[in-house]
Amino acid sequence: MLRYTIKPKNLGAHLLSVSIDVDDNADVLTAKIPKWIPGSYKIRDYSRHIQNFHAKRAADGKPLAWRKLDSDTWEIDSDGQAVNLSYDVYAYDLSVRGAYLDDTRMFFNHCCVATDIIALSQCRRRIAIESPQDWRLFTALPRCQGEKNIFEADSYEHQIDCPVESAEHYVHRQFSIADVCHEVVFTGYLSDDDDVDGMTQRIKNICTAEIKLFGGSPLDSYLFMTYLEHKQYGGLEHKNSVAQMASPDMMMKKGVAMTDKMIDFMGLCSHEYFHLWNIKRLQPKDFQPYNLYREQHTEMLWMFEGFTSYYDELFLLRAGVVDANTFLQRQAKNLTRVLNVPGRKLQPLAASSFDAWTKLYQADANSSNNMVSYYTKGAVFALYLDLFIRRHSDNHHSLDDVMRELWQRYGAKGIGIDEDSVFTACAGYIAADKREQLAQRFVEGLHGTNDLDFDKLLTAFGVSVTQTVSQTKGKTHTTDSGLRLNIERGVATIAFLHADSHAAAVGVSVGDRLIAIDRQQMDNIDFQQRLNIGRAGETLMLTLSRRGRVFDKTIRLAPAVANQYHFVLSEQSTALGERWLETWQP
Numbered sequence: 001m002l003r004y005t006i007k008p009k010n011l012g013a014h015l016l017s018v019s020i021d022v023d024d025n026a027d028v029l030t031a032k033i034p035k036w037i038p039g040s041y042k043i044r045d046y047s048r049h050i051q052n053f054h055a056k057r058a059a060d061g062k063p064l065a066w067r068k069l070d071s072d073t074w075e076i077d078s079d080g081q082a083v084n085l086s087y088d089v090y091a092y093d094l095s096v097r098g099a100y101l102d103d104t105r106m107f108f109n110h111c112c113v114a115t116d117i118i119a120l121s122q123c124r125r126r127i128a129i130e131s132p133q134d135w136r137l138f139t140a141l142p143r144c145q146g147e148k149n150i151f152e153a154d155s156y157e158h159q160i161d162c163p164v165e166s167a168e169h170y171v172h173r174q175f176s177i178a179d180v181c182h183e184v185v186f187t188g189y190l191s192d193d194d195d196v197d198g199m200t201q202r203i204k205n206i207c208t209a210e211i212k213l214f215g216g217s218p219l220d221s222y223l224f225m226t227y228l229e230h231k232q233y234g235g236l237e238h239k240n241s242v243a244q245m246a247s248p249d250m251m252m253k254k255g256v257a258m259t260d261k262m263i264d265f266m267g268l269c270s271h272e273y274f275h276l277w278n279i280k281r282l283q284p285k286d287f288q289p290y291n292l293y294r295e296q297h298t299e300m301l302w303m304f305e306g307f308t309s310y311y312d313e314l315f316l317l318r319a320g321v322v323d324a325n326t327f328l329q330r331q332a333k334n335l336t337r338v339l340n341v342p343g344r345k346l347q348p349l350a351a352s353s354f355d356a357w358t359k360l361y362q363a364d365a366n367s368s369n370n371m372v373s374y375y376t377k378g379a380v381f382a383l384y385l386d387l388f389i390r391r392h393s394d395n396h397h398s399l400d401d402v403m404r405e406l407w408q409r410y411g412a413k414g415i416g417i418d419e420d421s422v423f424t425a426c427a428g429y430i431a432a433d434k435r436e437q438l439a440q441r442f443v444e445g446l447h448g449t450n451d452l453d454f455d456k457l458l459t460a461f462g463v464s465v466t467q468t469v470s471q472t473k474g475k476t477h478t479t480d481s482g483l484r485l486n487i488e489r490g491v492a493t494i495a496f497l498h499a500d501s502h503a504a505a506v507g508v509s510v511g512d513r514l515i516a517i518d519r520q521q522m523d524n525i526d527f528q529q530r531l532n533i534g535r536a537g538e539t540l541m542l543t544l545s546r547r548g549r550v551f552d553k554t555i556r557l558a559p560a561v562a563n564q565y566h567f568v569l570s571e572q573s574t575a576l577g578e579r580w581l582e583t584w585q586p
């Protein structure tokens with residue numbers, strides 16, 4: 001039996017104390033802490049926050065010899081007897097993949113704080129979690145009967161899939177869908193104006209629609225945990241819960257119409273809930289089992305993140321959070337995002353997934369030039385497949401059938417999938433003479449860098465595609481400088497530079513501070529407007545500074561291109577389009 005005790009040690013110093021009791025075991029005991037957390041594909045080396053490690057014999061407290069084998073591994077001479085390990089964890093990482101402790105809140109993933117005891121990974125364990133008096137504690141870990149703060153987990157994998165949130169101030173709601181209890185918890189920057197009930201109702205509608213797609217729920221319970229903090233956004237999916245962060249202005253407010261940000265937050269809830277099937281249970285073969293001690297690559301994240309990103313929007317529509325036109329606008333916005341990334345011409349979708357560890361998760365100023373996101377392009381591919389299947393099955397089938405089949409055939413049985421599993425499932429729902437074409441789309445869409453052609457497909461559904469030129473403050477751009485500025489506190493810095501632009505060719509660099517254009521400082525002109533609204537072929541002299549050195553560069557403006565996409569339901573609906581819309585009804 002394993003017993004973990006995790007509790008705050010010093011709120012101001014952000015220290016958690018961890019104690020692990022291990023009953024009789026082998027002569028040598030090995031404790032190990034993961035390098036990364038499932039769902040977030042980056043080596044994080046959680047061992048760096050562990051300090052003050054001790055090992056002692058449980059019976060009499062006699063210190064035991066131990067040594068580090070590598071950054072993540074402790075080897076203890078336990079001599080086959082019961083052992084107690086203890087250490088502290090520095091917990092001051094706000095992200096949903098980390099651990100955090102201060103005088104208002106405790107949050108942690110067990111990945112960051114609890115070492116695995118290698119020979120006992122599959123053993124049941126009891127986990128005592130303490131937090132300051134009056135703080136309420138939330139986690140999807142099952143409580144031991146009759147205990148308030150003692151939980152149990154079937155295995156290490158189960159333990160690390162159940163993050164913990166605890167705070168004094170919170171709001172809590174719950175609802176049931178087919179006897180499955182769902183809890184919705186918000187902590188952090190709460191306001192009396194927050195329309196928590198309105199949000200809970202919408203979340204319930206989204207969950208109901210998702211359960212309907214999969215033909216049932218594999219859950220006993222589910223917990224939405226959202227910490228509200230300014231300028232934060234994101235989530236990390238788990239089997240029976242999700243840890244999310246959102247900015248307070250993403251909360252619906254009583255008597256206030258939904259803003260784009262509020263819709264985005266509903267989309268986040270929709271996304272993370274969809275993951276309880278798509279990645280937490282239906283998984284790539286490559287992740288079975290997880291190896292948390294080194295990078296683990298898969299080419300399949302276009303399916304697990306991309307399809308999830310497509311469906312998170314589709315369920316906003318099906319749950320009545322947005323209408324059909326808003327759904328189409330948001331799809332077009334996503335396509336715009338993809339088609340404005342030069343890196344899509346260098347990196348295929350499958351490669352974007354494979355290299356997530358060093359590209360998407362380590363994005364820098366050059367990322368748009370050398371990569372494409374498997375979230376955005378994966379969602380575009382999902383939309384394409386959905387339309388393709390509908391078109392070539394006379395709208396009798398859709399990507400819904402594919403997801404349901406993959407779930408029933410693989411996910412529900414714990415069997416991993418690969419690209420061929422997805423292709424075969426899609427091919428089963430279209431006319432036989434279109435399968436060759438579908439195979440080509442898979443090759444092009446996943447392993448090629450050409451853009452998928454949406455125009456014809458969407459037209460068949462009565463949706464017209466138009467392109468317009470970007471605007472700033474209502475003014476249409478006439479020129480493209482290849483530069484994007486970041487303006488903060490009156491200082492303009494070059495945040496992005498198109499690698500093929502004239503500006504790059506003459507030596508302008510990301511990070512350069514823009515001081516003047518044609519000798520005029522920013523106080524006198526609007527830099528962004530001067531770059532975007534000029535004359536094609538016109539030259540501008542930029543005065544820049546780089547590490548204290550001031551210099552001039554003359555750049556030539558290219559003509560602006562119509563790079564903003566719009567999907568609009570046309571007046572003349574098609575039979576296919578009408579049936580498509582019917583399947584969207586809540």
Ligand SMILES: [Zn+2]
Nearest residue numbers: 271275305308
């Ligand atoms: Zn996701």
